Amino acid sequence: MASSSSNLISLKTSDGTVFKVERALAKTMKTVQAIIEEADANIYMIPIHNVFSHHMDMIIDYYKLSVAGKSKEFSVEKLDNDELKDFLLAVHYLNMEDLFEVLTQAVADRLEKKSVGYVRKYFGIENDFTPEEYAAIRKKNDWAFKGDDIEPEEDEEKQEE
């Protein structure tokens, strides 16, 4: 039997808050959509792991703006790098294509023209290479910085992971 408010879907975030969202918004979350479609019984509440209520607030903001044709007004400038990364991971988990593109573009913009040292420091990325691997990757990518009068490297085998 369909629940009385069948055009609303209940989503429960990791911090225990329940959001009732329109079906249309839930449809933009491919992860949630897959859960709904696979369920035999009617779903009353869908827990969404790794998504917090402040993420849902922003997701709902974005949805409202894009429905009004103003998705370009959505901004993540106020988020620091860690918050942006968390939000990106949440949206990635929910598999929301449009918002994912917006956030990856935002991260790319923050990384643009920054040196490796800066990116490593401000985004907290640890170097997990061995010294040999590090030297090899620097050498392999040298061509991108050289002038035009350089011979191409022979392509090596795809690196083993």
Add this chain to the structure above:
Amino acid sequence: MCLNSFLQIYTTQDTLYRTEQQQHSTPIPATRSSELMGIRFSISSSQPSKPSLGELPESCVAVIMEYMDPPQICKLASLNRAFRAASSADFVWESKLPPNYHLIIRKIFDVSFPSHLEKRGIYSRLCSLNTFDGGTKKVWLDRSMGKLCLSISAKGLSITYIDDRRYWNHIPTEESTFSSVAYLQQIWWFEVDGEVEFPFPAGTYSLFFRIHLGKASKRFGRRVCNTEHVHGWDIKPVRFQLWTSDGQYVASQCFLKGPGKWRYYHAGDFVVEDGNVSTKVKFSMTQIDCTHTKGGLCLDSVFVYPSEFRKVKEFLN
């Protein structure tokens, strides 16, 4: 699109529980965001100890890199393994290659072009100065923007009276990407023609003649410029013309000046609508007023650059 997570749904009286078993991601090439696989998360929903971009899965990083320029992608490949793996994703480099790169490869490489190259390798290969047409032409992609550039050596041009050594000589040089330049001692009829047929990617291109008034040489390791034969260029301007096979035509004229330095003289622009067909471009530079002689000029080559380079590259202004 598929998800690498398995759902087991239990129903009790009123609430629905779901447990998720997640597959650990195996090392796979990153794919486009709509086909994301191998989502890597800690199972517990408690706060991670110190969140960082370093925990982004490879597939996320690859999508981020799609928005970067090639030098940045290569730089950040040295951050960590996920970034390195993402930096070699085919779809990232496919977006940087010109859309018609298959045609370009076919035009400039013979069967020896390795077919197993990943897209990054193709990009890298196309960025070097690739010689074709019997060594008279070079073509390359600009490394940071992936835009096509082309040059035609003096030996690939039709220079009127080139065989008459009273007028013209090919002289060796270190100041060109080709091994020699054409030096004009003195002439009445100055005419240089040329043509090129190439699958230019769609866009607008500018054609330049790279010219040096005076003859440069090295004496005791220092560059010396001999301008004793430079004359006649200030009397009348030279005339440039450009034609394309689809009917574009542009003509202009200007005075050559500023001896002692290589200069790029802009001959005109042309537009390529469709990168799937070869565009044929003819061009000429003339000064055929026979009331005066002119000479002392070195002609290196003709360059074709994307027009947007005129704003960005100092040497083209």
